[in-house]
Amino acid sequence: MLERALPGRPVAPRATSRRRAGALALAAALSTGSVAVVASLDSASAATVNLLSNADFETGSLAGWSCAGGSGSVIGNPVHGGSYALSAAATAGATAQCQQTVTVQPNTTYTLAGWVQGSYVYLGATGTGVNAQTWTPSATGWSQLSTSFKTGASxxxxxxxxxxxxxxxxxxxxxxxxxxxxxxxPSPSVTPSNSASPSASSSASPSVTPSSSASPSPSGSPSGxxxxxxxxxxxxxxxxxxxHNAVVLSWQPSTDQTDNVPAYKVYRQGQLVATSMGTRVTVSSLLPGTTASFSVQGYDGAGHASGQSTPVTVTTAVAPATGPYRSAYFDQWGVYENTYFAKNVDTTGSAAKLDVITYAFANIHPTSHTCFEAVKASDATHEDNPNAGDGAGDAYADYQMDYTSATSVDGSTDVYEQPIKGNFNQLRQLKAKYPNLRLTISIGGWTYSKYFSDAAATDAKRKAFVSSCLNMFLKxxxxxxxxxxxxxxxxxxxGLFDGIDLDWEYPGSAGGHVGNHTSTADKQNFTLLLKExxxxxxxYGAPLGKRFLLTAALPAGQxxxxxxETDRIGAYLDYADVMTYDMHGAWDAKGPTNLQDPLHDSPADPATPITPGNRKYNVDTALTAYTTGLPEYGIAGGFPANKLVLGIPFYWRGWTGVPAGANFGLYxxxxxxxxxxxxxxxxxxxAWRELTPTAANTHWDPVTESSWIYDGTNFWTGDTPQAIQARGAYAKSKGLAGMFAFALENDDNAGSLLNAMxxxxx
Incomplete structure (x- = not known):
């Protein structure tokens, strides 16, 4: 599937209206005498010392430090200075946090610094009103980290x-x-008077305190x-x-004594099942016909939390008869030039017609071969660059981009410091409005499949890769x-995502992006990766009372x-999206023009058959390969038809300089x-929305049941509503699981293609 290079990242505002209002309130209070200034806010006259004990580890031990799970030790090489340094090993399930608690003064500025080496190393401090940290994505040599923070009044x-x-x-x-x-x-401080006037808080920006454990911890309380x-x-x-698989909960908002913005954690039987930035959430992927109690807790980024709410008890409905899947991909990058937001999925009426939205794409780290987040543009426009996707990602679009009341699904405005913003928060809001809608995240795609083979190569690598993806996107x-x-x-x-979609393009094949790693073992390792x-x-889902989706985008070329292993992989998948498109396009720049996704073979098709057999690309051949097999290609078949989902492109492929010939530019x-x-x-x-189809320029081939647009010079191939209707009829006749679209941003404002699908x- 397609990816887009990340455009220039807008600069997010560093101050919110709420924080500016707090500062103005403090200024007003000072001017009216409602706050008594005892001394300056920072104790400049106090002695400045290094408060950490054994800060350079020169005792040759971890004296003064504690490391989670015994993960840390003192080593003699490499070191930054002296004879010893700290070494700790992060695993797939733990970050190997080492820490030390020290006494400090209130309302005082401190500077934390240190030298680190490794990938994704963090240095920070937490406490009442304090949550500061800094990090480096990669430090092959020693790299200095530094951050400052100001303590709170208490x-x-x-x-x-x-x-x-x-x-x-x-x-x-x-x-x-x-x-x-x-x-x-003693520390100088700002002493509030008995006045009810609001005061500014010195707490740090809201965040979530880092933990060495990735798993939601069971609580001694049934509510959390x-x-x-x-x-x-x-x-x-x-x-x-x-x-049958979701509960929509709502509650009254919490207030926060420290002027942070509260968010919420939702518990099922004491287990964390969802977080929310607002006071309404859908808890999804629940098992049908089960009874459980739910409660909610307010929390903020400074580490404060409320008590548990009074719980409610819910019994999910009995599962209905299985119907066809209607799913579609939501492009991460659509929020830029295309200005296509989660809100558009709502306003076009598409959300009400979908069962699953697949968010595209997450990448695989080039050295650790794990899931990760970054803000780095891919070089998706240069097909000859073997490193086009290395280290690329768009955390800004995922969970950092600020939304306003005009662009958000529920009409709320993001606060800069809230735990998640961006597409992730908007899709959570969309799920709150449409509880039957499930959300998966797709890993890979055309540009991001380079390191799948490495991540799947051994049992240990598969376990680490899978665990990292679940930690990041499910937990x-x-x-x-x-x-x-x-x-x-x-x-x-x-609780945001309801499952994982794997888009490995392609196991064992040289037909993917230039530079992709492949191995003869990919065929078996892909099956083992799905199993893992x-x-x-x-x-992970069992103690939460949930069952998560596992899907895969699979190739359509024999x-x-x-x-x-078509006869084995279906056992692990809920369904597979077969990418029945991109069979022909202008990568064959001089033609002949052809149909992007012919439903059937045509005797007039001039394409060369795919060796070692004599079949050409078409939708029916692809689905036959999965179900009954194609012995001439060594394809066993055996994939259940009722787990295959037929793909529909919402984008079109085009050539120019095309003569009319005998059939309006075709072939x-x-x-x-x-x-x-x-x-x-x-x-x-x-995109379909960029074309202007008319009765005069839109044409139909009854043999392949396919459509195209020809204006006398330009030839466009893709699916009109008529072609989509034909593919829907085919899917039903073959007992397929349903249909999916790539991708929502390409449809017109009326949702014409999704409505047809x-x-x-x-």
Whole structure:
């Protein structure tokens, strides 16, 4: 499938209207005398010392430090200075956090610094009103990290920590310093008067305190963990809607004594099942016909939490008869030039017609071979670049981009410091409005499939890769401070995704992007990778009362299907999206023009048959390969038809300089691809919404049941509503699982193509 290079990243505002209002309130209070200034806010006269003990590890031990799970040790090489340094090994399930608690003074500025080595190494401090951290994505040599923070009015101690990231391996730290006045001396402070005037808080920006554990912890309470009372307990928890696999809950908002913006954690039987930025959430992927209690807890980024709400008890409905899947991909990058947001899925009426939205795409780290987040553009426009996707990602679009009341699904405006923003929060809002809608995240795609073979190569690598993806996207542990944005944190996106979609293009085949790693073992390893995903998803879901989806985007060409164990992979998948498109396009710049996704073979098709057999590309051949097999290609078949989903492209392929010939440009020569259009931005490609089909320029081939547009010079191939109706009828006649679209942003504002797809399956 297609990816788009990340455009220039807008600069997010560093101050919110709420924080500016707080500052103005403090200024007003000072001018009216309602706050008494005892001394300056920073204790400049106090002695500045390094408060950390054994900060350089020169005792040759971990004296003064504690490392989670015994993950840390002292080593003699490499070191930054002296004779010793800290070394700790992050695993697929733990970040190997080492920490030390020290006393500090209130209302005082401190500077934390240190030298680190490794991938995704963090250095930070937490405490009452304090949550500061910095990190580096990669430090092959020693790299210095530094951050400053100001303690709150009641802060008397902070915990300094350093840790790695899930599956990133060993990190090292040395010569750490926390400089500022020691906590034994009194601290100047701002003393509030008895006035009710609002005061500014000195707490740090909201975030989620890092944890060395990726798993939601069971609580001794059936409702979940207790809080410290700094956030008020949510009241009025109620059930708004119940389906066979989802519960919609709502409640009254919490208030926060520290002026942070509360978010919420939702518990089922004491297990964390969802987080929410607002007071309404859909808890999805629940098992049908089960009874459980739910409660909600307010929390903020400074580490404060409310008590548990009064629980409600819910019984999910009995599962209905299975119907066809209607699913579609939502492009991560559509929010840029195309200005296609989750809100558009709602306003076009598409959300009400879909069962699953697949969010595209997550990438695989080039060295650790794990799931990760970054803000780095891919080089998706240069097919000859073997490193086009290395280290690329778009955390900004995923969970950092601010939405306003005009662009958000529910009319709310994001606060800069909230745990998740961006597409992730908007899709959560969409799910809250449409409880039957499930959301999966797709890993890979055309540009991001390079390292699948490495990630699947051994049992240990498969376990680490799968665990990292579940930690990040199912448990919701999103890295904080990516490119300086505070969003993210442990469980920040918990409960958002309902499963994983694998888009490996392609196991064992040289037909993928140039530079992709392949191996003769890919055929078996792909099956084993699916098995590992299925097992870890089931193990994680069982105590939560959930079952998660596992899907895969599979090739439609018999030359690529031959590298799959078609008779085995279906056992692990809920369904497979067969990419029945891109069979022809202007990569054959001089033609002959052809149909992007012919439903059937045509004697007039001039394409060369695919060796070693004599079949050409078409939809029917692809689906036959999966179900009954194609012995001449070594394809066993055996994939259940009722788990195959037929793909529909919402984009079109085009040639220019095409003569009319005998049939309106079909099967004719060309001078090259059509020029790039403003939204699709690629020669030979156009979104359906960029074309102007008319009765005069739109044509139909009854043999292949396919459509095209020809204007006398330009030839476009794709699916009109008529072609989609034909494919829906075919899917029903073959007992397929349904249909999917790639991708929603390419449809017109009326949702014409999705309406045709959904209607064709009725």
């Amino acid at each position: 802060t008397t101690s902070v915990t300094v920590f350093t840790h790695g990231w899930y599956g990133q391996g060993t990190y090292r730290a040395d010569d750490l310093t926390l400089t500022g006045p020691a906590g034994s001396s 963990p207790v809080g410290d009372g700094k956030v008020s307990t949510p009241a009025g928890l109620k059930v708004e809607q119940v389906t 919701g542990d999103l890295p904080k401070n990516v490119a300086g944005d505070p969003s993210g944190g442990v469980a920040a996106a918990a 995903f299925r097992e870890q998803l089931d193990a 030359d690529k299907i031959q590298y799959l 004719q020569t060309a001078t090259g691809p059509t020029p790039a259009k403003p939204l699709s931005q690629e020669a030979g490609l156009a 959904a209607g064709s399956l009725n």
